[in-house]
Amino acid sequence: xxxxxxxxxxxxxxxxxxxxxxxxxxxxxxxxxxxxxxxxxxxxxxxxxxxxxxxxxxxxxxxxxxx
Numbered sequence: 113x114x115x116x117x118x119x120x121x122x123x124x125x126x127x128x129x130x131x132x133x134x135x136x137x138x139x140x141x142x143x144x145x146x147x148x149x150x151x152x153x154x155x156x157x158x159x160x161x162x163x164x165x166x167x168x169x170x171x172x173x174x175x176x177x178x179x
Contacts, residue, residue, distance in 0.1 A: 113130070113161060114129070114133060115127055115130070115157075116139060116156065116157065119157070120153075121153060121154075137158070140156065144156035144158075144168060153170065153172075155169045155170075
């Protein structure tokens with residue numbers, strides 16, 4: 113199971129589950145962008161079934177980091 117979690121300003125995450133890897137990666141790469149929904153920070157995490165996680169973090173000034 114692939115999971116995308118969206119954390120805006122440190123609040124409880126919204127979690128979306130995918131059974132298909134391509135759907136999960138497509139959503140993470142092209143739809144997890146900074147839309148200005150957060151006041152300070154927005155974090156997008158993609159969790160893979162093997163335990164690996166990819167993360168994007170945006171702050172109010174723009175892109176901060178990605179792992």
